Amino acid sequence: MRLDAGRIRAVVRKEFRALRRNRFIIGTMTVLPIVFLISPMIEIFRLSPGIPEQVVQRLAGSTFLLLLIVPVVVPAAIAAYSVVGEREQGTLEPLLTTPVRREELLLGKAAAAIVPSVAIAYLLFAIVAISAKLFAANPAVTTALLQSSQLVGEILFAPLLAGWSIWVGIAISSRASDVRVAQQLGTLASLPPLGVVVLIDLQVLTPSVGLALAFAAVLLVADLGMWRVVSALFDRERLLTGARATSDRARRAAG
Amino acid sequence: MQSTGGVRWFTRRQIGFGFRPATWQGWLITVVAVGLAVVLLILFRSSRGIGIGAVVVILAAYVGVGALLGGVPRTAPAPAPDPPARRLPPPPASFGSPASFGSPPAAAAATSLGPSATSPPAPYTTSVATPAAREAATAARSAGPPSAEGAALIVDHLTKRFGERTAFEDVSFTVAPGEVFGFLGPNGAGKTTTVRTLGTLIAPTSGTAVVAGIPLLPENGTEIRKRISIMPENPGLYLRLTVVENLELFAGLYGLHHSGPRIEAALEAVNLGARGRDLCGSLSKGLRQRVGLARALLSDPAVMFLDEPTSGLDPVAAREVHDLINDLRKRGVTVFLTTHRLEEAERLCDRVAILNTRLRSVGRTEELRENLFSRALAVETAAPLASPDGVFDAATGVESWRASGDASYVLNVTDPRVAAPAVTRALVAAGADVLSIVESRHSLEDVYLELIDEDPEAAGR
Numbered sequence: 001m002r003l004d005a006g007r008i009r010a011v012v013r014k015e016f017r018a019l020r021r022n023r024f025i026i027g028t029m030t031v032l033p034i035v036f037l038i039s040p041m042i043e044i045f046r047l048s049p050g051i052p053e054q055v056v057q058r059l060a061g062s063t064f065l066l067l068l069i070v071p072v073v074v075p076a077a078i079a080a081y082s083v084v085g086e087r088e089q090g091t092l093e094p095l096l097t098t099p100v101r102r103e104e105l106l107l108g109k110a111a112a113a114i115v116p117s118v119a120i121a122y123l124l125f126a127i128v129a130i131s132a133k134l135f136a137a138n139p140a141v142t143t144a145l146l147q148s149s150q151l152v153g154e155i156l157f158a159p160l161l162a163g164w165s166i167w168v169g170i171a172i173s174s175r176a177s178d179v180r181v182a183q184q185l186g187t188l189a190s191l192p193p194l195g196v197v198v199l200i201d202l203q204v205l206t207p208s209v210g211l212a213l214a215f216a217a218v219l220l221v222a223d224l225g226m227w228r229v230v231s232a233l234f235d236r237e238r239l240l241t242g243a244r245a246t247s248d249r250a251r252r253a254a255g
Numbered sequence: 256m257q258s259t260g261g262v263r264w265f266t267r268r269q270i271g272f273g274f275r276p277a278t279w280q281g282w283l284i285t286v287v288a289v290g291l292a293v294v295l296l297i298l299f300r301s302s303r304g305i306g307i308g309a310v311v312v313i314l315a316a317y318v319g320v321g322a323l324l325g326g327v328p329r330t331a332p333a334p335a336p337d338p339p340a341r342r343l344p345p346p347p348a349s350f351g352s353p354a355s356f357g358s359p360p361a362a363a364a365a366t367s368l369g370p371s372a373t374s375p376p377a378p379y380t381t382s383v384a385t386p387a388a389r390e391a392a393t394a395a396r397s398a399g400p401p402s403a404e405g406a407a408l409i410v411d412h413l414t415k416r417f418g419e420r421t422a423f424e425d426v427s428f429t430v431a432p433g434e435v436f437g438f439l440g441p442n443g444a445g446k447t448t449t450v451r452t453l454g455t456l457i458a459p460t461s462g463t464a465v466v467a468g469i470p471l472l473p474e475n476g477t478e479i480r481k482r483i484s485i486m487p488e489n490p491g492l493y494l495r496l497t498v499v500e501n502l503e504l505f506a507g508l509y510g511l512h513h514s515g516p517r518i519e520a521a522l523e524a525v526n527l528g529a530r531g532r533d534l535c536g537s538l539s540k541g542l543r544q545r546v547g548l549a550r551a552l553l554s555d556p557a558v559m560f561l562d563e564p565t566s567g568l569d570p571v572a573a574r575e576v577h578d579l580i581n582d583l584r585k586r587g588v589t590v591f592l593t594t595h596r597l598e599e600a601e602r603l604c605d606r607v608a609i610l611n612t613r614l615r616s617v618g619r620t621e622e623l624r625e626n627l628f629s630r631a632l633a634v635e636t637a638a639p640l641a642s643p644d645g646v647f648d649a650a651t652g653v654e655s656w657r658a659s660g661d662a663s664y665v666l667n668v669t670d671p672r673v674a675a676p677a678v679t680r681a682l683v684a685a686g687a688d689v690l691s692i693v694e695s696r697h698s699l700e701d702v703y704l705e706l707i708d709e710d711p712e713a714a715g716r
């Protein structure tokens with residue numbers, strides 16, 4: 001199977017244009033990051049120099065966790081809209097009549113969701129890190145935030161968690177009949193990978209570069225696997241009619 | 256995303272893996288990426304993990320940018336500029352006028368429509384509007400039911416079931432290249448499901464079909480969709496995008512590079528040249544329908560499926576769509592038209608099929624009339640005839656007759672051209688004052704209702 005970059009580009013461009021003019025998505029992409037930014041910023045400014053290092057480390061862990069929720073939640077909202085939204089608008093059928101392969105369509109939609117999500121996640125991390133460096137009363141906060149395991153984790157986990165969230169969101173969107181249901185389920189289903197980050201935050205797992213790389217590798221494999229699974233689930237007939245293909249050939253293959 | 260001149264910033268390597276910069280913009284991105292990686296490695300030289308992580312991210316971003324901004328497949332030939340809009344002509348004088356599609360495009364002949372089932376298709380080389388092709392298409396249309404060889408559509412015992420429910424069953428017909436084929440039937444008869452099946456959107460339960468020369472098989476879906484276009488009843492436009500943005504998406508999905516002229520021509524063809532920058536959400540239903548038609552024209556399809564194209568349009572807009580379909584016919588495009596409007600089918604279609612889950616009949620409207628109804632003459636005289644038996648029984652070609660009013664009679668005849676003079680002579684000989692003798696014609700509506708009424712399944716609808 002050869003994927004056509006031109007068709008993927010066409011989908012990405014259309015998605016960006018549509019996202020730009022979708023108030024709900026823009027609202028989600030604006031409000032959520034601000035909400036997740038408030039708490040760590042307050043903590044950074046609140047900590048005085050005499051606070052023990054253990055407390056500072058815990059704050060850094062919490063901040064890390066909060067900042068990683070953004071690349072999970074934001075793309076979930078976009079991805080959950082991607083298929084069921086097209087169906088509600090009546091644009092899905094014309095789209096499916098074109099030569100675009102399902103893998104190309106899905107990659108295009110995923111790319112359009114991952115780029116703004118990761119950009120927002122990196123921007124938030126940069127804001128927190130720069131604020132800590134410039135304004136934090138306790139210099140240990142900066143050291144804790146910029147330790148190598150945190151940085152590697154943020155850089156690698158943000159796109160990979162967003163990828164997971166997107167594939168889960170698209171899978172649910174392909175089967176859902178309502179945008180809001182898809183968004184709620186998509187957000188819920190995209191949260192489990194954060195469990196590892198919670199375990200690190202709770203110091204059940206000791207943060208290290210090696211752990212971050214290993215977890216990133218697992219996420220990468222999971223993302224690629226989900227892409228294939230979602231592509232297999234993305235059945236034109238089911239999307240249009242709600243029924244599975246029932247050809248003689250399909251029946252023979254099944255049984 | 257590419258430079259305004261359409262040159263790609265990155266191109267696939269002929270040898271090796273990935274992309275390489277092809278323009279100064281590509282080189283600039285490369286230099287920035289390398290520079291950034293070096294700076295980060297120096298900055299984080301004391302912390303190897305961070306440095307390596309940052310370089311990995313930069314590398315991934317660079318590969319992503321290359322994939323998005325590059326994109327000629329390694330095994331494909333060098334990208335030749337797309338031919339100018341072959342079917343889509345320079346802006347016409349008015350929407351739907353004969354000039355709309357009048358410029359003879361230089362393209363392959365009608366016979367190129369149907370390559371052998373096993374040969375790889377050559378997308379976008381199927382224009383059929385050369386004079387020879389037009390003649391061939393006209394001949395094919397006038398020759399009655401087309402042969403399977405070289406047909407645009409061959410449908411053979413096609414059936415689609417959804418569980419226990421049968422959408423359509425045992426449907427067989429053939430459509431010639433350049434034919435406008437009408438597909439009629441009541442609601443729930445399976446028309447749209449047939450279109451979706453032939454358009455590879457849903458899989459048939461049994462039976463076979465060949466669409467635009469390619470067998471209808473799951474593995475051929477993409478190739479078939481390259482050669483056809485489907486305009487659903489609901490045009491399904493992105494309302495937050497402009498008209499041009501909608502068409503750009505579909506041009507991209509059909510692999511049309513440098514699509515600007517093609518989009519302009521398609522919009523001119525549907526008389527929307529001035530509305531390209533309007534948001535689709537701001538257009539009326541009729542204008543959206545036109546955008547849908549422009550979208551269907553974009554890819555220069557060999558077979559165009561139009562599902563109720565005039566649904567919801569006012570009479571003027573509907574007439575413009577009719578003119579456009581007639582232009583497509585003149586240019587040799589095969590049109591598969593589903594409609595509820597019987598007068599539309601009668602006016603536009605070379606042949607019609609009447610479907611009611613099963614195919615009830617296929618043929619030219621004239622043939623359907625002849626097959627269903629005996630030919631008749633309607634005779635009107637100034638006063639009732641004293642002895643109509645004696646007058647009509649003696650006339651040549653009259654099989655039977657009945658009175659349809661005081662001084663009106665309907666005569667079943669073998670051939671109106673033979674019977675009409677004989678009946679006239681007989682009436683004059685009998686001293687009758689003849690007001691009119693006309694052939695009684697049945698409309699397609701009569702045919703349709705007769706066929707549907709015969710069908711016991713229709714009674715339940």
